Amino acid sequence: MAPEKKTPPRDKRNNRTGNSGGQDPKGPGNGSFLSRSWFWLVLAVLILFGSRFFLGRPTDTSNMIGLNEVAQHVQNGDVNRIEVQGDLVTVVLRDGTPLRSRKETDQSLLETLKTLGVTEEQLQELPIDVESAPNNAAIFNWLIMLLPMILIFGFFLFIMRQAGGGGQNRAMQFGRSRARKLDNADRPSVTFADVAGSDEAKQELQEVVEFLKEPQKFAALGARIPKGVLMVGAPGTGKTLLAKAVAGEAGVPFFSSSGSEFVEMFVGVGASRVRDLFEQAKKNSPCIIFIDEIDAVGRHRGAGLGGGNDEREQTLNQILVEMDGFDSETNIVIIAATNRPDILDPALLRPGRFDRKVVVDRPDRRGRKAILEVHTRGKPLAPDVDLDVIAAQTPGMVGADLENLVNEAAILAARRNKRSIGMDELVESIERVMAGPARRSRVLTxxxxxxxxxxxxxxxxxxxxxxxxxxxxxxxxxxxxxxxxxxxxxxxxxxxxxxxxxxxxxxxxxxxxxxxxxxxxxxxxxxxxxxxxxxxxxxxxxxxxxxxxxxxxxxxxxxxxxxxxMGLEIGxxxxxxxxxxxxxxxxxxxxxxxxxxxxxxxxxxxxxxxxxxxxxxxxxxxxxxxxxxxxxxxxxxxxx
The missing domain is CATH 1.20.58.760 (Peptidase M41)
Known part of the structure; x- marks a missing residue:
């Protein structure tokens, strides 16, 4: 019974956040109608052209003759009567034998026979019955004219359904937030125990988690929960990893998004997604909102990179308004990360919005050793491995570099058919990370x-x-x-x-x-x-x-x-x-x-x-x- 109990909340969450990833691919809302529509459309086209090809053609072609033979039969007096139906000509001989032929659609049979040598007297004596042909050609012509319009309509229907990203009324969901809600089983398994080398940043974020878990503890002393925490640091220092640790430690819903997800080529979409994200957050309060790479929407306004209606500026304005709109009873904390704090708009950094600025700096020697201990946890190390020496030889490296270093050492040990990672592999991996792999194939004079x-x-x-x-x-x-x-x-x-x-x-x-x-x-x-x-x-x-x-x-x-x-330093x-x-x-x-x-x-x-x-x-x-x-x-x- 466990799967049946978990499924409805997950579907409701995805419908609320506008995330199409949670849709059932076999459900009626995800392409089944579209696939049936395209099936019937293709079938109709095939029937149209097939009937156009086969209808109106005689089934028996053994008695088909040319118009010149028809003229010879008329001149010889062998014809009893002629029946004309559209472009199909049926000649009945005096012995009752029927013969078939075809004439030009826009030419009269009489004119054609005169051209082929039949005299006026012979034509006057010849009985010709003209019947109205069925208007199949006109119907087919109309269908062929309507076919491009049907295809264009189907194409636009397909585009509108895809623009919504899933669910019903997809075209109306284009302005919905695409933030991923992480809660309960979906919460990352990373905790603060998996983060090393950033003790001060961990302490700041642990306080944020504690704020949300026990708000009454701080409210009793008159403390106000910070609205925003801005994590600043060089690439690879572990800002996103710290955010995952917050999601893993917090017992509240965690909304994860990226600054680039708010920026679209359509004006107003970014602001609409910001409003929708904060509406969801208020419904799930207390909760945490994490915006990675906030400099994608938070850079200086009025910098000459677009007018006042620039989509990025409108999105930033909406973020500022939403952060000011929280009341004292709304327990929502926004955590943002960037490696370019110098280009952020000053309005984002003032007290009341991002109250705390957490610097995630490059780790020192002791921090690098702690990071290496985290990444070597569970990996077989040889007795000669001294992580303190490795930490001393990697000045300036950040957590991502050290993780890559350990991974390269494990790959080298596996390539050499070793059962454990030795000091030689770790030292060589330092050189691989810093300068690249050895190129012994390069031949120098x-x-x-x-x-x-x-x-x-x-x-x-x-x-x-x-x-x-x-x-x-x-x-x-x-x-x-x-x-x-x-x-x-x-x-x-x-x-x-x-x-x-x-x-x-x-x-x-x-x-x-x-x-x-x-x-x-x-x-x-x-x-x-x-x-x-x-x-x-x-x-x-x-x-x-x-x-x-x-x-x-x-x-x-x-x-x-x-x-x-870009370009302003030139001037x-x-x-x-x-x-x-x-x-x-x-x-x-x-x-x-x-x-x-x-x-x-x-x-x-x-x-x-x-x-x-x-x-x-x-x-x-x-x-x-x-x-x-x-x-x-x-x-x-x-x-x-």
Missing amino acids: PEDRKVVAYHEAGHAIVMEHLEHADRVSKITIVSRGQALGYVMPLPAEDRTLKSRAEYEDELTGLLGGRVAEELIFAEPSTGATNDLERVTKLAKAMVTRYGMSDAIGPLQLQRGDSNPF EQRPYSEEVARRIDQEVRRIVDAAYIRARDILTSNKDKLVLLAETLLEKEVLERKEFLALIGKAQPSQS
């Missing part, structure tokens, strides 16, 4: 391999001799993705703030490969293209954004983020004069030249180590940190 080896050796030696640069974890000349080789850094710790000395050391390390090529081969190659791009961008940011130039001073002359509206005027622009160029040149000289000095004094390291790379292709330190004569520090 001996000269190119030598250039790549000296280039990467130059990077490694310069980085190891700088105080503030990241330590070298691994050196390889095996191609991955677009890189012919690379040096994997190993940061000592996650840093939020960076000093000028750290940026200067980073510039010096980036130029190490270019300087090594010039020292050994007396000319540079195109291998340093990406290094030079990063050097130029970083040096200019030091001058124009971070105020790290004594000549320019503590001024910010360039915005850190690009203009969110922006520079906030400084041509003289200041010239000084900026001079400072960028000075910073880069200073880093270049430092890298050249380091490699000149360690040229023998550079040659040894490059030749070893040509032989082994991959060097770990322990081997690298042994080659350059440095002892690995002991781990306490």
Whole structure:
């Protein structure tokens, strides 16, 4: 009896939310009438053309003759009478034999016989009976004229039924909300225990769940339930996962939607769907509404991307009105997610609408380890796996990257026919995620391999001799993705703030490969293209954004983020004069030249180590940190 009890509520929910996914495909409301209509229409067309082809044709064609033979029989006096019915001519001979023939529809039989040599006297003596033909041709002509109209009407009927998305009166449901209601058995199984690395965000959202579960606890102290919670964070940090955890933890209905679902090419549809969504939410209060990617409808109004009747702006206006329309007794919380908070309209962010702003930031080293523990839960790990080391080697990675990393490691272990995931697979998966799979099929000439080896050796030696640069974890000349080789850094710790000395050391390390090529081969190659791009961008940011130039001073002359509206940055005027622009160029040149000289000095004094390291790379292709330190004569520090 359980299935019969669950089915009616699910059908009612889908009819209320306008979701066609819950319709019974065999039910009368989902295409059965349409399929019957098309069946009868096709059958009528087949009957029409079939009857047009067969009707009016004689069934017996053995006695069919031509009109010239008819004229000969008339001239010979063999004809008793002639019967004409439409274009069918029946000739009865004197011995009673009937013969059939056909004439042109728009020509008289008499004129045709005269043309074929029959005289007037013979025609006057010949009895000709003319009968009215059945008006089948006119009927068929009318049907053929009506056929395109019937097809056009059927096509528009099909379009109108599909536009509604399901159920009865689909054409009238185009403005209904398409949010998915998750409740009871449909609620996601993800809980806060499955979310790691975002402790502060979890705490904020746990309070929201508690607000809805026990509102009287907070109402007794005069606390007001927040109307909106805006989750802000980089892509992949787990905003949607947190929303699923809220749906899994909350004991109230959960409406899930996306900002793009409100935007249509028809003006007013988005606002209508917003109204319908909030009406459903009020009927199911207390509940939670989740809008993913709210920047699709919530960006700045009046930005020149459409007039006052722009569909996106009308949808945003309706959202603002609905959020203000809640009374104190309506327990509805809106949770929205975006990775572009800078383009949201200020009216969305004021108190009374989105009261809380939850920042879902990139996880630190401890958070990355916790995320790895979540994603490796239930997977067989080898005894040599140290997740703390993996977390240290993945700075800047977010939850989606770490999930992909663990999945790549599992795929590698399965490909190697292993029963558990080892440290080797996890380390290699880091390289796959960061640089792509190894391309051992790429064949380089001996000269190119030598250039790549000296280039990467130059990077490694310069980085190891700088105080503030990241330590070298691994050196390889095996191609991955677009890189012919690379040096994997190993940061000592996650840093939020960076000093000028750290940026200067980073510039010096980036130029190490270019300087090594010039020292050994007396000319540079195109291998340093990406290094030079990063050097130029970083040096200019030091001058124009971070105020790290004594000549320019503590001024910010360039915005850190690009203009969110396409094309508007072209028309922006520079906030400084041509003289200041010239000084900026001079400072960028000075910073880069200073880093270049430092890298050249380091490699000149360690040229023998550079040659040894490059030749070893040509032989082994991959060097770990322990081997690298042994080659350059440095002892690995002991781990306490």
